[in-house]
Amino acid sequence: MQRFEDNVCNQQSGLEIITDPDAFLALRHAWNALWSKADGRHHEAFDVCWLCWTQVAKPRGRRLHCIVYRENGELVLVWPLVSRRRFFWTVLEPLTPGTAEYTSILSAPGASVAIEAAWRAATRYSQADIFNIPYVVKNAPFYDLASRHTGLVATTQHVSAMAFLRNEPDWTAYCSTLGTLSKKKPGAREKRFQKEGTLEIRALDAKDTHAHAQWVDWMLARKREWAERVEKQGPWLDSREYRDFLVNLVDGTHTQPMGILFVMTLDGAPVAASLIGLGHTCINGLIAGFDPKFSRFAPGSIMMERCIKWAWENRMDVDFGIGTEDFKAYWSRGNILPNTSFQIATTRWGKMAFYARGLAKRLADRRAAGARANAGKATMTA
Incomplete structure (x- = not known):
């Protein structure tokens, strides 16, 4: 020290x-x-x-x-x-x-x-x-x-985007100020999905550690599938340490949990999961995943709306995190930060690291440009 x-x-x-x-x-x-x-x-x-x-x-x-x-x-x-x-x-x-x-x-x-x-x-x-x-x-x-x-x-x-909900006195009135997202008003997607069977959305019991582990594993698997589809791989998705962090975050067996795991099922089958982090007066969306076979019903949007309503009911604001996704601007009513x-x-030695990285990038760009030029010459010759 x-x-x-x-x-x-x-x-x-x-x-x-x-x-x-x-x-x-x-x-x-x-x-x-x-x-x-x-x-x-x-x-x-x-x-x-x-x-x-x-x-x-x-x-x-x-x-x-x-x-x-x-x-x-x-x-x-x-x-x-x-x-x-x-x-x-x-x-x-x-x-x-x-x-x-x-x-x-x-x-x-x-x-x-x-x-x-x-x-x-x-x-x-x-x-x-x-x-x-x-x-x-x-x-x-x-x-x-x-x-x-x-x-x-x-x-x-x-x-980033933030929705200030603590001063909103009425949920219906708040939703009426939002307009539509992808031509849908709040609540419309959930009503449509309910026609497919018994749709249940709930927060897991803070002391149900077995369910926590099962759902975190399921959510990370769906997230890895999504990352592969959109080519946005991240080492944390395959990290055992990060997985254990999430499981412990929602564990309420010994202390007050610092996260809540919301899950969605249709006729008992997993559809979506979303984990939110709890601040003093604000929640953060940490990670979510859904089964792509239900994508036409937009389960991610339904889950997002439920989590936002939970925040409003508990007098919490919502931090949507970094990103320019449309839903963030929509629910925050354009409160972009x-x-x-x-x-x-x-240190001077630290400056050398950035200099070395810049030099390596320039050399890589030069080699790539040379390769493209040679490829172009070969095409013309052929």
């Missing part, structure tokens, strides 16, 4: 980089209190981050770098990061389950001093060469710090 006083005198104040998992676990109570106070998001919750560490990051050989800041003994900031080796370089990145997630800092309101200190700790004291920071919403407190960093090498622009992914070189 590294400690930095960072311009404070009180011994109970200051910044630390926690590298010991036991010290990380000891933060649970204070972290939970801060999460509630700061209206924390799903990926910022202690139990979610602990699962990310124990189920995914640690088994993959990552090193823990959890930045914390205290004022007069009170925890006011937590930023869990991990490092890994990539060829000859050390890469620092957020602690995640291995999928693309937002980057944010859990902090108390008005903690600007703590945020700046945490940023310095990540970019100066972590002993990493490269800092990857995916999906930072533009109004994030450290967005400007990343944008102005002298080591900034590359940025990528994205958008800009996001940026940053790649920062924190």
